[in-house]
Amino acid sequence: MREENTTGLWQAVLGEIELSVSRGSFVTWFKNTSLLRYKDGVLVVGVGTVFVKNQLERKFNQLIIDTLAKNGIVPEKVEYKIHAANSKLHKKSNDEPIMVSPKAVTKSQPAASSQVRHSYRQGLNERYTFENFIVGSGNELAYAACQAIAAEPGKKYNPLFLYGGVGIGKTHLIQAVGNAVLAKDPNAHVVYISSEQFVQEFLDAIRYKKNTDFAGYYRSADVLIVDDMQFIAGKEKTQEEFFHTFNALHQANKQIIISSDKPPKDIPTLEERLRSRFNWGMSIDMQIPDFETRCAIVQTKATTHGITLEPSVVDYLANHVQTNIRELEGALNQLLAFCEMRGLQPDLPIATGLLGAAKSRPKHVNPKHIVERTAKHFRVSLDDLLGPKRDKDIVVPRQVAMYMLRSELHLSFPKIARELGRKDHTTAIHSVEKIEKEAALDADIRSAISEIKERLYA
Amino acid sequence: MKLQVTQENLAKALNNVARVANTRGTLPILANVMLKTVGTRLTIAATNLDIAITHYIGSKVGEEGSITVPARLMQDFVTSLPSGVIELKLDDYKLHITTDQYNSTINGVSAEEFPVMPAISEGKSWTVPVKDLKQALQQVLVAAGTDESRPVLTGVYLHSNDGKLYIASTDSYRLAEKEFMTTKEDIQLLIPASALQDLLRLLSDQDDSVEITHDDQQVLFKVGEVELVTRLIEGSYPDYRKLIPTSFASEATLSKSDFVNITKVSSLFARESAGSITIHLDAEQKQVSIKSIASQLGENTASATADVVADGSITLNSRFLLDALGTLSADKVQIRFNGKLEPCVLQELGGDDYTHVIMPLKS
Numbered sequence: 179m180r181e182e183n184t185t186g187l188w189q190a191v192l193g194e195i196e197l198s199v200s201r202g203s204f205v206t207w208f209k210n211t212s213l214l215r216y217k218d219g220v221l222v223v224g225v226g227t228v229f230v231k232n233q234l235e236r237k238f239n240q241l242i243i244d245t246l247a248k249n250g251i252v253p254e255k256v257e258y259k260i261h262a263a264n265s266k267l268h269k270k271s272n273d274e275p276i277m278v279s280p281k282a283v284t285k286s287q288p289a290a291s292s293q294v295r296h297s298y299r300q301g302l303n304e305r306y307t308f309e310n311f312i313v314g315s316g317n318e319l320a321y322a323a324c325q326a327i328a329a330e331p332g333k334k335y336n337p338l339f340l341y342g343g344v345g346i347g348k349t350h351l352i353q354a355v356g357n358a359v360l361a362k363d364p365n366a367h368v369v370y371i372s373s374e375q376f377v378q379e380f381l382d383a384i385r386y387k388k389n390t391d392f393a394g395y396y397r398s399a400d401v402l403i404v405d406d407m408q409f410i411a412g413k414e415k416t417q418e419e420f421f422h423t424f425n426a427l428h429q430a431n432k433q434i435i436i437s438s439d440k441p442p443k444d445i446p447t448l449e450e451r452l453r454s455r456f457n458w459g460m461s462i463d464m465q466i467p468d469f470e471t472r473c474a475i476v477q478t479k480a481t482t483h484g485i486t487l488e489p490s491v492v493d494y495l496a497n498h499v500q501t502n503i504r505e506l507e508g509a510l511n512q513l514l515a516f517c518e519m520r521g522l523q524p525d526l527p528i529a530t531g532l533l534g535a536a537k538s539r540p541k542h543v544n545p546k547h548i549v550e551r552t553a554k555h556f557r558v559s560l561d562d563l564l565g566p567k568r569d570k571d572i573v574v575p576r577q578v579a580m581y582m583l584r585s586e587l588h589l590s591f592p593k594i595a596r597e598l599g600r601k602d603h604t605t606a607i608h609s610v611e612k613i614e615k616e617a618a619l620d621a622d623i624r625s626a627i628s629e630i631k632e633r634l635y636a
Numbered sequence: 637m638k639l640q641v642t643q644e645n646l647a648k649a650l651n652n653v654a655r656v657a658n659t660r661g662t663l664p665i666l667a668n669v670m671l672k673t674v675g676t677r678l679t680i681a682a683t684n685l686d687i688a689i690t691h692y693i694g695s696k697v698g699e700e701g702s703i704t705v706p707a708r709l710m711q712d713f714v715t716s717l718p719s720g721v722i723e724l725k726l727d728d729y730k731l732h733i734t735t736d737q738y739n740s741t742i743n744g745v746s747a748e749e750f751p752v753m754p755a756i757s758e759g760k761s762w763t764v765p766v767k768d769l770k771q772a773l774q775q776v777l778v779a780a781g782t783d784e785s786r787p788v789l790t791g792v793y794l795h796s797n798d799g800k801l802y803i804a805s806t807d808s809y810r811l812a813e814k815e816f817m818t819t820k821e822d823i824q825l826l827i828p829a830s831a832l833q834d835l836l837r838l839l840s841d842q843d844d845s846v847e848i849t850h851d852d853q854q855v856l857f858k859v860g861e862v863e864l865v866t867r868l869i870e871g872s873y874p875d876y877r878k879l880i881p882t883s884f885a886s887e888a889t890l891s892k893s894d895f896v897n898i899t900k901v902s903s904l905f906a907r908e909s910a911g912s913i914t915i916h917l918d919a920e921q922k923q924v925s926i927k928s929i930a931s932q933l934g935e936n937t938a939s940a941t942a943d944v945v946a947d948g949s950i951t952l953n954s955r956f957l958l959d960a961l962g963t964l965s966a967d968k969v970q971i972r973f974n975g976k977l978e979p980c981v982l983q984e985l986g987g988d989d990y991t992h993v994i995m996p997l998k999s
Contacts, residue, residue, distance in 0.1 A: 201662070202661075202662040202663040202664060203663065205662045205663075206661075206662055206663045206685070227685065227686075227853075227867055228754045228853050228854055228867060229683070229685045229688075229751055229752075229754060229867075230685075232751070232752040232753075232754060233751050233752055236752050237752070260853055277806060277808050277809070277810075277811060277876075277879050277979065277993070277995050278808055278809070278995060279809075279977070279995045279996055279997060279998050386783075386784065387782070394910060398908075398910075430932060
């Protein structure tokens with residue numbers, strides 16, 4: 179009998195046995211067994227421990243023989259053999275050093291070896307720096323805060339909480355802080371981790387009873403950067419552990435930087451004490467970059483590939499992807515790769531042919547769409563929005579709708595007024611100006627606008 | 637099954653055995669203890685499939701038989717009974733337990749369901765004085781590893797060399813070795829430290845010697861009326877001997893209680909630095925001083941008079957040092973090392989049968 183057959187056969191036998199014994203018995207006695215060989219009528223089963231051997235020999239021998247018979251194998255004899263590969267303590271290679279110095283973890287004991295320093299870099303991508311981050315109106319505040327933090331970690335804006343939609347540069351910015359801190363002080367203990375990883379490591383720490391190592395590692399950080407904090411929602415024990423880590427670091431004036439796709443108040447099932455702490459330092463929302471910033475991004479990225487793009491192509495790309503820098507880069511890379519393979523110079527016809535017609539004003543976005551979307555977002559009825567009511571909770575959505583018509587479709591003011599059932603175009607002028615002003619000051623309005631936009635173009 | 641035992645014997649046996657029974661495993665029956673008559677004796681046994689403990693007690697057997705019952709309940713119940721004679725009677729799978737005042741029934745599960753207890757039919761056998769084994773275990777178990785990814789280090793290495801028996805353990809940060817008797821056997825056993833922790837609890841001063849029997853897969857310890865069987869760890873133990881230095885650049889001898897005190901005090905200031913404390917041997921001042929710094933809290937220097945042979949300083953983890961000092965029983969202890977990066981050796985003054993080695997922290 180050949181090797182591959184034996185594995186398949188034994189799997190089949192185990193499959194049948196699993197159905198006829200209890201779950202606990204199967205896991206304990208059968209799970210880690212294998213068929214070692216079947217030769218000259220003697221079938222040898224490999225088992226992990228002497229307990230399993232005894233049990234199979236005395237209690238399950240008949241069951242195994244019967245099941246084998248059903249699968250067409252009738253050995254003269256079944257033997258059980260303790261086999262290292264079946265043991266969970268399967269021997270590993272012993273090339274590890276016998277004894278090593280334990281790692282010291284604080285600044286007063288800076289570890290000299292570069293290997294240790296390297297471990298602090300884990301998770302940080304050296305590509306993300308401040309130098310290649312493009313600043314625009316949507317992210318200048320976040321950028322300034324991060325630069326201030328990199329200059330003096332722990333002194334200003336602690337904790338820093340960055341939030342915003344997908345692919346607008348949160349990760350780039352917070353990693354840039356980590357890289358800048360490390361560039362200044364290579365011995366700084368910078369820990370970058372996603373909250374999901376934090377959860378996983380915490381679970382492992384519990385499982386292997388290494389809680390103190392776990393807590394020690396994070397609490398010894400000089401800069402703790404946690405990406406995608408929203409994934410911690412609903413994981414109570416992890417939140418508690420994070421809470422303690424947070425307090426320990428904050429008390430020691432160590433910098434904490436957190437990113438999330440929502441502001442703390444909108445993360446469901448986030449514990450109140452964490453929520454209040456996240457709001458303690460500075461919360462900044464990062465916005466979808468405007469058209470000019472997107473153009474700058476496309477140009478810079480193209481330059482790093484050694485290619486200068488025609489302005490029309492840059493415009494086209496910046497218009498093609500409006501809400502997500504990652505997609506914007508993807509589109510650019512697609513274009514560059516296509517041209518490189520064929521030895522072409524990227525121009526507008528190629529870009530259009532490759533990526534599809536310009537999306538700057540997608541066909542399905544018409545004034546009616548915008549008005550409906552806005553009404554839906556604020557949960558007011560379309561009739562109210564278009565009607566004469568002047569309650570505050572209807573006026574604001576109406577003004578936002580006018581603003582959206584102006585900013586997205588560039589309609590004239592009289593036309594905007596008509597779309598919303600107003601007679602006077604000055605109402606529209608006033609509304610658009612008011613929302614423009616408020617959006618600069620009020621994060622709620624800003625996030626409402628970007629959400630409506632995302633929905634519109636989704 | 638029908639028999640009579642004394643409450644004292646049964647309670648003692650259950651206390652020894654029931655600890656092994658595990659209620660959280662995948663196999664529910666492992667939470668039970670097995671009661672079984674063997675000739676005129678009653679055996680009480682439990683296993684977690686890594687180790688198995690069997691306790692024999694004398695009894696007046698009326699009818700033979702066997703049953704398994706939940707370990708915790710049985711243990712808690714029997715230990716709360718008044719001393720005196722207990723009658724056990726099996727009726728189908730119900731175990732009736734009767735004394736003068738109590739009359740209870742515990743629902744059991746057939747002993748047929750219980751894993752077969754491993755037996756060592758053939759293998760070498762030798763004996764070790766209980767007192768010596770107990771002391772040796774207390775001294776080396778502290779250094780055994782717990783990291784399951786390096787299974788070899790979770791074991792304690794019992795081995796013979798040049799007619800002497802040694803027992804050693806290391807978690808790769810520290811190492812303990814005890815030479816504890818002469819032997820003619822050739823022994824190389826790697827025994828799980830957790831099993832030896834259990835064995836340590838079973839060793840009572842009333843017994844004189846432990847009988848050890850082993851084959852390739854497992855080892856059996858027999859002490860008094862109790863038997864403990866554990867599997868052996870596969871793999872070869874690292875050649876740790878070459879790590880123990882034999883000559884030293886720095887050396888001091890001081891009172892153990894002084895050393896423990898200054899280490900304890902210093903460790904208070906070493907909490908945020910993973911227990912890091914720096915030890916200075918000063919021949920001129922005739923003292924050993926320990927310095928620890930907590931950047932936020934403050935710092936501390938504690939010193940004790942000592943007989944310093946040669947100067948030096950080394951940074952250690954205070955917890956490892958306290959663990960090590962805890963295993964030394966003499967009044968005077970010796971600390972010796974070669975520079976900041978080499979292992980540090982602690983021994984009792986005048987006793988070189990026990991060696992404790994700690995790797996320094998990098999500073």
